[in-house]
Amino acid sequence: MYEFDVYAIGNALVDREYHVDDALLAELGLHKGMMSLIDEPRRHQWLSLLEARYPCLKQACGGSAANSIVAVAALGGRSFYSCRVAQDALGDFYRQDLHAAGVSSNLKAARATGHTGTCLVLVSDDAERTMATHLGVTADLDSSDLVPEHLISSRWLYMEGYLASSPSALQALAQARRIAREHGTAIALTFSDPAMASHFRDPLRQMIDEGVDLLFCNEEEACLFTGESDLERALAALRPLARRIVVTRGAAGSLILDAQAQLHIPAVKVSAIDSNGAGDAYAGAFLYGLTQDWDVETCAQLASRVAARVVSQFGPRLALAEYAALLQA
Secondary structure: OOOOOEEEEEEOOEEEEEEOHHHHHHHHHHOOOOOEEEEHHHHHHHHHHHHOOOOOEEEEOOOOOHHHHHHHHHHHOOOEOOOOOOOHHHHHHHHHHHHOOOOOOOOOOEEEEOEEEEEEEOOOOOEEEEEEEOOHEEEEEEEHHHHHHHHHOOOEEEEEEHHHHHHHHHHEEEEEEEHHOOOOOOEEEEEHHHHHHOOOOOHHHHHHOOOEEEEEEEEEHHHHOOOOOOOHHHHHHHHHHHHEEEEEHHHHHHEEEEEEEEEEEEEOOOOOOOOOOHHHHHHHHHHHHHOOOOOHHHHHHHHHHHHHHHHHEEEEEEEEHHHHHHHHH
């Protein structure tokens, strides 16, 4: 009997979301659609600028894998999150928000000194999200943040690609992969962001190691990681790395590839206003379906419905009751 359906490891970031114009992105020197890492002085400066010009639309416990694991829990799954926050007000908020979403974690009342990570999510009029991330103490996530007894009793280990920038996190992931393989826990990885696929290829390959059971990426990430400009060639290069590959393509839907077939799932048509978290929601819903022993087409259809609902509102997550409603759609 499994204790958890999905055990995830990822960054713990308090997301603060703003609706901005392209002029601000140019002013800050940000590349639209990408994640950029910033230091604490710049985070403070940019946060002050944003607060003076734009209302904060939403604040939530975030991080790529956190958004996915919340979706698993909200759909009815049992989920656990290994992460790191500081002994500060944002760390208190993160822990409370994560547990209120039904996710168990390694976070205790006593935590590290320093600053909890934050992510400034800037959404432009075309619904594209651009992120400026100050990692804070999450950059120091290491093996001490793992809870092996819970990983051993989980069906899936889910790894976040953003961790490729942290040497200590890469060591923790190597340990987690080893534990998972020894105890029959399936392994999934998400590339998380085009910036990671482009600038952290070697660490991502370390995370893939001898291969994963499931790889999530979008079309741009697939091409950047493989160095191919054509999606079909990119997929051919990715096939040896994973037993199953899920590629999200926005309005073009998604592709699921395994040794038997390549399946196309149409997108659910919606009016998109914010793409932030759509891929995370898709991955969480897909993983939930797998833990219920659904076929991959049914998993992908649910994932498409959840992702479509996420992009139709501001913020990377839905109200918890909305996930359950989408199970019935």
